[in-house]
Amino acid sequence: MKKSIRKRLAVTFMGLIALSVLLTGVVSYAFLPRYYLSKKAETLEHSWDLIDIDKDVSIDSGIRLLQFCINNNLNMIGTDSNLKTIWSYATDQEKQKMQVDLFGYVVVDDYRNVADVIKKTDKYQVQRFHDANVNLDYLELWGKMGNGGYYLVRTPLQSIRDASNLSNQFYFFIGFLILIAGGAAIWYLTKRIVKPIQELTGISQRMADLDFDAKYASGGEDEIGELGNNFNKMSKTLERTITELKTANVELQSDIDKKTEIDEMRKEFLSNVTHELKTPIALIQGYAEGLKDCVNDDDESRDFYCDVIIDESQKMNQMVKKMLTLNQLEFGNEQVEMERFDLADLIRGVLHSSHILIEQKEAHIIFDPDGPVIVWGDEFKVEEVFTNYLTNALNHLNDEKTIEITCEKTDDVVKTTVFNTGDPIPDEDMDNIWIKFYKVDKARTREYGGSGIGLSIVRAIMDSLHQKYGAINYENGVAFWFTLESD
Template identity: 50%
Template structure:
């Protein structure tokens, strides 16, 4: 393969090796000379400290000690001469006839000619500097150190400096040859051993192709505890899970077929719904028919009786009309055909408007309404549907208010939520009836509901609207009444008006 991992690994290895080799060559050229010179300087200072310590101990005149000093200096490739106050050489590493010895003596005489740029290190006791000389039959560069010891004796040490440039060049040539051999051998071994990685990957590739063809019997068999081995085991587990999932999908498909075959049950549900509707319409239709026949037969000829008959007929017709409208609204909500239009509006203003519109009903029920809320609280919801929820809660509270005949509407802010609660004093709802309140046509007190014209659909509409909002709603019993509530997403009020609260009683 043109872009195989083996080729990429080999190319990466050779490129990395070449990069490291290039870096070593650059460092060798730039810093080898400084390192070499620093190392030789440390050798001279170390030798000086050893001799100075021997002088302090008073052992320099000992022949054995002198021999040890000479041996250490020669091992470090250092020429040494120590001259006492009388001018006698008490320690030296070179014979008198050695040209280097004569050169050192001449160097002592010419110490005052040392160039400042040649000095590498200088203290009160010694000076280290570089010096070139050609007295040895060819130009030679030395690293020299001269000064005095603690007893006042003088010394001169020197160590020849090999050609640093030449040494660096030779070292670089050696590194290049070694690097070329290393790249060739390393590239070969990388190419060879990369098979241990590429062959398992090729098997995984084959396995993925089999899985793509929905053949889940293929398995990764090479094993191993490295990353590829773990990947292979995960492939095997994924293959098993896919096979299991496809089997489950087939089972679900079969179940779906069964559901399609049971569509007759939906027809039964429709028939049940129509039965409930016909049951609810039976009473108002019978009343309308009876009073209409009474009018036709002239049961009572006085104007008051005829007006009463007409009022009953109109009232029952209005109840049927409202029930049909509610059923249509509920049907649209439950089947999702009525779209929700989210917008930002003031829930306090909306609730205040609903309360004002129900003023006549409140007066007829001889009730009082306490409205507790901030001046403004903005929420995100469908304003028209929210009004339906508030109106259903409020009319429900009006129809069931008892005892002190008090209704309290409260809006509170809780974090990012606004909770709207409608409380009415009266009898608490039996606990066994609470889960059924939101069902269609369910009535806790059928006689009382019939009395004010209820049909058991209002709370079902509330349930459908709040579920379309994806918000919470519910009911809570108290000792002296019942509170229905729902929540909406609240936002910060963007008004410059002063905030306050109102507690308005409507009678």
């Protein structure tokens, strides 16, 4: 099952955020009340520092102390040496309670033992006190001032707990929002990060399928961009290497086949050449002797004799060229250069160069590919195959005089078919048309100068490329076809 790196990154980062929020919440829940308590104790101690302890509290210090208590939610009383209240900031009920508690702290030793002392100095002590009458806990400071009077300041611990709980609730709420917002941001950022990696994954898959047109296009100057550029370089190197390997493989296969066939090919070649050249040589010899013996003295007869000699010489010249080409192919002297090219462009080029012959034959050509047809092969030799098919179709064109050319791709193979309207090939001749010098209709072949070598050249070329070829009869004509590897 495929695992998404984007999901893994997102889950990992969101997990880290959630863990951070959770750990911070646990720490806050465990230590925030203590922190508040410590800070509140410092506040109480600061209120003591605002008192002029060497003499009666001055007006200015009293105002500062009063304002400080109001701002920090503190209740306080100050007394003379006889514990008589001389100034305070508290409700009447709270004031009475504080007077009683201060009297107990000063006079009754057991009363002091009830409180939980947090900090004690030679002047004051900070303590936690539980008032059982109202079931409340207080944090308070009391001590004896320099003028002999006493001072008590306190604040309810419940307010500290409430503030701590409220802070924790607010933190968890903010943490939840951070988790949601962070998750959305991480999902977006991981998409930006993973996108070029996904592109590289697709490119690597296409390269594995030998599609070397795949290129990394996202760019970038980071490590991923550098990796993409390396992919592009690797694609070019692999394409060049595979091209060389295909060429070497074809050459090796040709060498193996050549060694087993060379002797028989020589014998067959000499026999066929002797047979094919016998007739034109006899004609040339006969008409030349007639000219020499002045069989006919008129100019028209001499021109006819000369035209026959020239025509037979041209046919022999074309036949010799084709035989040499075929000989080179069958002996493996022609090196196969494997490369990728557009077969549709090749076909259009051959049709364009043959337009004069097409017009002379009054042929109607049908060729309409959907787009480029990229194949592997020796472009020069494939052009020779298609040219022979086209020439053969033009020479045997009848009826509607239509030639239809198609390129059909199936899996990794492109099948090219050249169909021409006309007479079908007799079934008994279908397997022999690929044999050198074989002619189905010798009279008609002689008429347009055919030597019976063209389809043999097709066979030799397709064998050298290790591809398939053939012919199919239809009611209204014949279709010749061959295959090539595609991307």
